[in-house]
Amino acid sequence: MRLLLMSDTHLPVRAKRLPAPLLDELPRVDVVFHAGDWVDTATLDLxxxxxxxxxxxYGNNDGPELRARLPEIAYAELGGLRFGVVHETGPARGREARCAARFPGLDVLVFGHSHIPWDSTAATGLRLLNPGSPTDRRRQPHHTYLTGTLTDGRLGDLELHRLPPRR
Known part of the structure; x- marks a missing residue:
C-alpha cells in the first residue's frame, strides 16, 4: 500500500495550486494524509x-467550512497499523513523550503546523511524522511532502520529497 503525506498547503495564500510532482503522485498512492491548514475548500474537493x-x-488556519467537513483528529487502521492525524502537537521539546501519552493506541501519528519535516519514534514505539509543506516552506530550505509504503504491518520506504523552487 502506497501512502502520501502532506500538510500546511495554505492555498491560495502561499501558492496558487499544489505542485505538479505532488499531484502526479495521486494516481500512484492508495491513501493520502493531510494534516491540516488547507485554507481553501477547493483543495479538499480536489x-x-x-x-x-x-x-x-482541519488546522488552526481553517475556517468554518473546512471545520464542518473535517475532524480535529482523524484515525485510520491500514495494513495492521493504527494511524492518527492531528494538526498541532505543541513544541518540539518533549513531543514524543507528550504524543505517546495523548495517543496511546496509535502506531503512527501524522502531524503538521510547524512546516518542519519530522520523523521520530517515541519510547513507546509511536512513530511521529510531519511531511513539512509542499507550498509554504517558511524557514526550511525546501517545500516538502512524504511518501511511503505499508507492507506486512510495517511502514517502509519513507521518502521526503524536496520540491523544486516555485517560479
Missing part, C-alpha cells in the same frame, strides 16, 4: 476527487 482514500483534519 483531493477527495483524486484520492482513493483521504485521511485528513
Amino acid at each position: 483531493l477527495e476527487s483524486r484520492s482513493r482514500r483521504l485521511v485528513a483534519v
Whole structure:
C-alpha cells in the first residue's frame, strides 16, 4: 500500500495550486494524509476527487467550512497499523513523550503546523511524522511532502520529497 503525506498547503495564500510532482503522485498512492491548514475548500474537493482514500483534519488556519467537513483528529487502521492525524502537537521539546501519552493506541501519528519535516519514534514505539509543506516552506530550505509504503504491518520506504523552487 502506497501512502502520501502532506500538510500546511495554505492555498491560495502561499501558492496558487499544489505542485505538479505532488499531484502526479495521486494516481500512484492508495491513501493520502493531510494534516491540516488547507485554507481553501477547493483543495479538499480536489483531493477527495483524486484520492482513493483521504485521511485528513482541519488546522488552526481553517475556517468554518473546512471545520464542518473535517475532524480535529482523524484515525485510520491500514495494513495492521493504527494511524492518527492531528494538526498541532505543541513544541518540539518533549513531543514524543507528550504524543505517546495523548495517543496511546496509535502506531503512527501524522502531524503538521510547524512546516518542519519530522520523523521520530517515541519510547513507546509511536512513530511521529510531519511531511513539512509542499507550498509554504517558511524557514526550511525546501517545500516538502512524504511518501511511503505499508507492507506486512510495517511502514517502509519513507521518502521526503524536496520540491523544486516555485517560479
